[in-house]
Amino acid sequence: MKSKPLQKLQAAIGRRKIDAIIITEPGNRRYLSGYSAADHGIQESAGVLFVPAQGAPYLLTDSRFMLQAEEETTGFKVELYPKGMLSLVIKLAKGMGLKRIAFESHYFLHSVAEKFAEAADKNGLELVPVTGFVERMRVVKSADELTLIAKSVALNERVFQLVYSTIEPGMSEIEIALALELTMKELGAERPSFETIVAFGTNSARPHAVPTDRVLQSGDIVLVDMGLVLQGYCSDMTRTFIAGKPGKTFLERLRVVRKAQLAAIDAIRAGVICRDVDRVARKIIDNAGYGRFFGHGLGHGVGLVVHEDPSLGPKSRKKLRAGMVVTVEPGIYLPEWGGIRLENMVVVGEHGCDVLNKDTTGLDL
Secondary structure (H helix, E strand, O other): OOOOHHHHHHHHHHHHOOOOOEEEEEHHHHHHHOOOOOOOOOOOHHHEEEEOOOOOEOOOOOOOOHHHHHHHHOEEEEEEOOOOHHHHHHHHHHOOOOEEEEEOOOOOOOOHHHHHHHHHHHHOEEEEEEEEHHHHHHOOHHHHHHHHHHHEEEEEEEEHHHHHOOOOOOOOOHHHHHHHHHHHHOOOOEOOOOOOOOEEEHHHHOOOOOOOOOEEOOOEEEEEEEEEEOOOOOOOEEEEOOOOOOOOHHHHHHHHHHHHHHHHHHHHOOEEEEEHHHHHHHHHHHHHHHHHHHHOOOOOEEEOOOOEEEEOOOOOOOOOOOEEEEEOOOEEEOOOOOOEEEEEEEEEOOOOOOEEOOOOOOOOO
8 A cells, every 4th residue: 555655756756747756865765665774875775766656666675675675665566686776777667668767866876877877868768857856745744753753852852861960070072972872772762863962161162063082070061962763753952051050151141042942932833934933033142142153044854854844044935834843943152162052843833833842951041
């Protein structure tokens, strides 16, 4: 039985007069088929989907992933490609009388696309580069997806709480990051949804800081940005706190960031333009005198991939829709002092939004 996403995809490519599409992006592949093999850096090694506009779709893989593919997928024919993915795609296309074959141009390696174009031309096939076919379907989450995302968020918070209670001066950034990722695994997560960020003191002024062997001192700022994957779905959360008693300056800046976050959350609802939500938070930070120290967008979508549409950025003209899941993560980053970022995930509703995070550690004012 075909899933609704698969049916929508086939209808969409049919409307574009496309005979079939090749899906290589891992999140799209999992969304359509349930197949969870990670991309190992060689695109064809973990398998691709070959989806005709009509008829049964295929999952093409090699012998290393055959059993996993058969166990995880429903509604797909699993085929091995002993002579390579491209040759099997061409064989299937010719066997079904297909001519126009689309591929995800934003994810296909250029070298693979060149080989495919050459082989397609020799076999009378037309390659059609496309973007966003599946991503547009993924942006609004189903009820089942929202349940899985909420579970991922809850587990992420549990991991944080367990490790937070152990943090003390003398520990290094790397030590805490490793503890977080180990605890994720111990509690059932598939993996971190991105490389865990733990930053002390002035290192916290780097929005994407890489953990170092810097040792925590009493009074240091501690910024933790972490997420995990549970049953395919991602979570993402940032907390900032002080190792010890927070001072007046830290609390003042924390309150600015928290005020910006709460105002943005209050502004989120279906129909609102993404950049307008960003503007709400940015105005509060700017009015407090920190505007030039908030350089990134307010947030991003989260689902099977930790960064996906929509973007809550100052240039995004997209409208929010009910069922979208986005982060709200304003920040202030002062190079000589440090940074503060607070990040929660919310589900967009028709008349507001629901905050998925329950843990308030690091949000105390």
